[in-house]
Amino acid sequence: MTIKVIVFDLDGTLYEDTHHFEYFAKKLSTRLNNADGFMNQYYEAVEEKHTLKVGTVYDRENDRILIQKEGRVLEAFQWDGTPLLPVEEYYPNAITFDFKTMQSIGDLWGVPIAIGRHFGLSSVEINEAFLETRRYMMSDEFVMSPVRGLANTLEELAKTKKLVLMTNSPQVDSERIVEKLGLKGLFTYAIFEAKKPVKTEERLRTIASHFGVETEEMMSVGDNWINEINPARKLGCSTIFIDVHQIGDARSADMVVHQVSELVTSLQLI
Structure with a gap:
């Protein structure tokens, strides 16, 4: 057709262009007492040395990292990478993405957001940092390469x-x-x-x-x-x-x- x-x-x-993601992460870190700890985990995730990475899911309610397919959880981990077994006991039903409980890490925006939530940032604080980042992206300071x-x-x-x-x-x-x-x-x-x-x-x-x-x-x-x-x-x-x-x-x-x-x-x- x-x-x-x-x-x-x-x-x-x-x-x-991807340099705005680090800017966003740093804006989030300024709202934390443990800014260095946040940034260390951010860099680990970006370099795929952390359990959290693009393609995973962050379970906000339980502070867990999931691997899923079509909503069915295949693997589940505590934040430190410890596997949760058997996974069916923890997630017997399919999960859905609703902006409240399950966050899909589908791109690099999701990485600092999930880490920020793990460190205790509120939705308001995360949104403030996001809007600061978008204002930066609008400015002449943010040079883009078409x-x-x-x-x-x-x-x-x-x-x-x-x-x-x-x-x-x-x-x-x-x-x-x-x-x-x-x-x-x-x-x-x-x-x-x-x-x-x-x-x-x-x-x-x-x-x-x-x-x-x-x-x-x-x-x-x-x-x-x-x-x-x-x-x-x-x-x-x-x-x-x-x-x-x-x-x-x-x-x-x-x-x-x-x-x-x-x-x-x-x-x-x-």
Whole structure:
């Protein structure tokens, strides 16, 4: 079926810059007495030397780290990495992601957030640090490197397809980042603070209704499998997964790439 609408995530999908994650982590650490301990665990997680890493799940209520597939917990660990066995006794039922109890670590935003919660930061404190980081990203101090060929490729696609931006980030800073990337004016529809993955399917249906298309005529592009790929596949959308952290395989989406620069080539094939 011909693709008529392409839905793009923003962070980690339309740019490859990552230095803002450390900035965010440091902003969180300033709200703690044990800032050094927080940052040490952050660096361990980023370097995949910690049990918590991209692709895992943080059980906020029990301060545990989980490995799951389609909601079924396969492995569970205490924060220090001690396995919880047998796992079926701890998690007999499928888990769901609701922003309250289970946090999917689908990208590098999730790593400092989970560590912050482990160290006792409140949702208010985490959100304050997040907004400070987004303001930094809007500023001239945050220098971005647009992905070569992406703007031209999107311009060509926009001639025959509707391009949509759907992000969990706020509108003002997201629009500024889009402008910095040279992509202003290419998206005919946008959803900010989308509350993915909880509302991903609902948002995709809204987009389909807005453009008068079937979900099978849409494509979802993103770097967070739980947020952007899995819900879209359930609705029959085509998918491109930017698997930077190599947590999936060739079956994870219709097309799997490992960096945004590879995405450009995939988009040119549509």
